[in-house]
Amino acid sequence: MPKHIARLVLLIVAFGAAGLAAKAFFTTDSFYRFGHYRADSVPEIAALTPMFQTPKACRSCHAPRVVEWSASSHKSVTCEACHGAAPGHPQSLQATIPTDTVRLCTQCHEKMPGRPLSSIRQVDSSEHHATATQCIACHNPHAPKIEAMAQKPAFDRKAVAASAAVCAGCHGENGVATNEAWPNLAGQNAAYIARSLGSFKIGARKDATMAPMAESVADDDVPKLAAYFGSLSCHAPAGKRAGNAAAGGKLAKQCSVCHGDNGRPVNTSWPSLVGQNPAYLVGALTAFKDGQRTDPFMSPVARALSDSDIADLASHFAGLGCGATSN
Amino acid sequence: MKRDDKPAVPARRIFLRDISRGAACAGAAAGAAGLLAAASADSGKPGTGSAESFPTPDYDWNKHRWAYAVDATKCIGCLRCVEACKRENNVALDAHHFRTWVERYVYIDGEEKPHVDSMSDPLNIEASGSEKLYRFANRYKEAKVDKAFFVPKLCNHCTHPACVQVCPTGATYKTRDGVVLIDHKYCIGCQYCVQACPYGARFFNHAKGVTDKCTWCYHRITKGLLPACVEVCPVEARMFGDLNDRDSVVSRFIRDNRVQVLKPETGNAPNVYYIGLDQEVT
Numbered sequence: 001m002p003k004h005i006a007r008l009v010l011l012i013v014a015f016g017a018a019g020l021a022a023k024a025f026f027t028t029d030s031f032y033r034f035g036h037y038r039a040d041s042v043p044e045i046a047a048l049t050p051m052f053q054t055p056k057a058c059r060s061c062h063a064p065r066v067v068e069w070s071a072s073s074h075k076s077v078t079c080e081a082c083h084g085a086a087p088g089h090p091q092s093l094q095a096t097i098p099t100d101t102v103r104l105c106t107q108c109h110e111k112m113p114g115r116p117l118s119s120i121r122q123v124d125s126s127e128h129h130a131t132a133t134q135c136i137a138c139h140n141p142h143a144p145k146i147e148a149m150a151q152k153p154a155f156d157r158k159a160v161a162a163s164a165a166v167c168a169g170c171h172g173e174n175g176v177a178t179n180e181a182w183p184n185l186a187g188q189n190a191a192y193i194a195r196s197l198g199s200f201k202i203g204a205r206k207d208a209t210m211a212p213m214a215e216s217v218a219d220d221d222v223p224k225l226a227a228y229f230g231s232l233s234c235h236a237p238a239g240k241r242a243g244n245a246a247a248g249g250k251l252a253k254q255c256s257v258c259h260g261d262n263g264r265p266v267n268t269s270w271p272s273l274v275g276q277n278p279a280y281l282v283g284a285l286t287a288f289k290d291g292q293r294t295d296p297f298m299s300p301v302a303r304a305l306s307d308s309d310i311a312d313l314a315s316h317f318a319g320l321g322c323g324a325t326s327n
Numbered sequence: 328m329k330r331d332d333k334p335a336v337p338a339r340r341i342f343l344r345d346i347s348r349g350a351a352c353a354g355a356a357a358g359a360a361g362l363l364a365a366a367s368a369d370s371g372k373p374g375t376g377s378a379e380s381f382p383t384p385d386y387d388w389n390k391h392r393w394a395y396a397v398d399a400t401k402c403i404g405c406l407r408c409v410e411a412c413k414r415e416n417n418v419a420l421d422a423h424h425f426r427t428w429v430e431r432y433v434y435i436d437g438e439e440k441p442h443v444d445s446m447s448d449p450l451n452i453e454a455s456g457s458e459k460l461y462r463f464a465n466r467y468k469e470a471k472v473d474k475a476f477f478v479p480k481l482c483n484h485c486t487h488p489a490c491v492q493v494c495p496t497g498a499t500y501k502t503r504d505g506v507v508l509i510d511h512k513y514c515i516g517c518q519y520c521v522q523a524c525p526y527g528a529r530f531f532n533h534a535k536g537v538t539d540k541c542t543w544c545y546h547r548i549t550k551g552l553l554p555a556c557v558e559v560c561p562v563e564a565r566m567f568g569d570l571n572d573r574d575s576v577v578s579r580f581i582r583d584n585r586v587q588v589l590k591p592e593t594g595n596a597p598n599v600y601y602i603g604l605d606q607e608v609t
Binding site for chain 1: 346383462497502508511512513544545546555558
């Protein structure tokens with residue numbers, strides 16, 4: 001072979017080898033491990049932090065809401081579908097409490113072509129209670145069906161009355177409390193009594209007297225007890241009223257969104273306020289104001305009230321007769 | 328010029344000889360090193376005796392074969408999935424970048440072709456009031472609608488992905504558990520894959536300068552969670568599961584229904600199975 005050809009071949013081989021060497025040097029170790037890609041990128045992607053938790057994560061603190069929700073028609077709508085993802089909650093981030101419920105609810109429930117007519121309730125927001133500013137005025141978002149709230153479990157009145165005797169020690173035989181600082185249960189919304197009792201049972205609401213009492217109530221007895229007290233007449237002797245009922249009446253307009261114009265809410269998951277002890281109402285509002293009791297809707301409302309506002313409101317609601325609207 | 332000025336062996340030849348000798352030595356050394364490296368990489372492969380699980384200690388990608396299912400008859404177009412996807416994967420909050428999206432098909436009486444719109448439609452943006460929030464405008468309220476339905480769409484994580492084939496840098500690839508991923512460190516943003524995807528599932532991430540797409544929330548599924556869109560879907564129109572598990576929700580869905588995939592004629596063999604589509608949906 002002529003010398004210059006041999007040199008040329010040698011040169012081509014040398015450049016090829018240099019190219020391969022450069023490739024070997026610059027290619028990341030993991031590149032060909034599984035194929036023509038960097039294997040290390042797979043664990044890198046897998047290591048990203050999930051944003052959305054699952055209802056399991058909410059259950060540990062928000063058990064009463066989770067219990068209520070998981071039995072409702074909204075059970076397929078997970079917590080974060082409405083409240084949004086809250087990684088780092090509760091330490092660093094506040095979960096969202098939706099403020100514009102009309103906007104939120106119509107995202108699924110606005111009647112439009114392509115949506116089912118029957119399986120998922122569809123409304124025309126321009127017709128369905130068009131004057132209401134919030135859907136939660138009537139619907140409990142965690143258990144939205146009005147008919148479901150009105151359902152009352154069948155119970156043996158005598159048997160339940162016997163087990164209710166334990167409650168009577170404080171809440172009175174007829175559901176009218178023996179002490180004004182304690183709540184009357186007579187005529188209260190059964191769904192609300194059940195929810196409150198459930199909250200005490202699992203420790204979501206705290207009270208030195210109620211917590212152990214609630215713990216001793218069997219799960220099955222909760223709705224029965226609730227229905228029993230709910231069925232009693234709400235006529236109660238008017239308690240001592242300290243505040244100005246007329247001033248309270250004006251303030252009460254903001255309460256009517258949820259608690260109804262006459263203190264009796266459309267949504268039976270919210271408490272009825274008629275025939276309630278004024279001293280208890282003052283205590284409850286003060287507890288929300290101080291943060292001893294917390295509720296996504298009540299806490300911000302109560303924080304905006306002064307002590308005299310609270311007294312006025314309590315005397316207004318305690319003065320509302322329950323006769324006309326009582327069941 | 329006199330001939331005597333030239334040296335016996337020209338300088339050019341000496342130069343070429345010297346560098347070719349040097350390169351040959353370097354090449355031989357590097358070649359040997361490369362062979363050694365390849366040999367050591369082989370021994371690190373899972374399945375060759377070591378019980379190493381990849382990509383994480385708790386998750387072995389050889390044990391799963393993921394697939395996705397969509398029941399378009401259930402979808403109500405609430406777009407919780409779209410918002411959840413953006414939040415979960417830090418996708419730009421505007422009407423132009425989506426890893427998953429929902430299309431609406433409306434057939435109006437007397438018209439041959441359906442009206443198709445999605446979140447990017449100006450009327451829908453107007454209805455939501457912001458490019459960062461998504462909802463379908465109730466625009467067919469007055470029209471006589473024959474038929475209407477919603478179709479959720481996302482990356483099909485094809486068995487033979489065209490996007491992977493065209494990638495010049497090996498930045499996109501198919502994992503062993505059936506997910507098509509993008510290595511953002513190796514992506515050069517050439518967007519060949521955006522052109523290659525028959526489903527329009529890929530988009531350019533302008534903030535990072537790389538291509539982006541649905542990963543079936545790989546960081547979630549490898550931790551035993553569901554993709555964010557499946558997690559928040561209120562009507563269970565979106566389903567996700569393992570084809571290796573006969574009782575997974577997707578295996579059952581495929582078995583119990585006559586399913587279809589989008590654009591089967593492209594030969595990509597998609598892994599998102601649909602029911603409730605019309606022929607206009609591609």
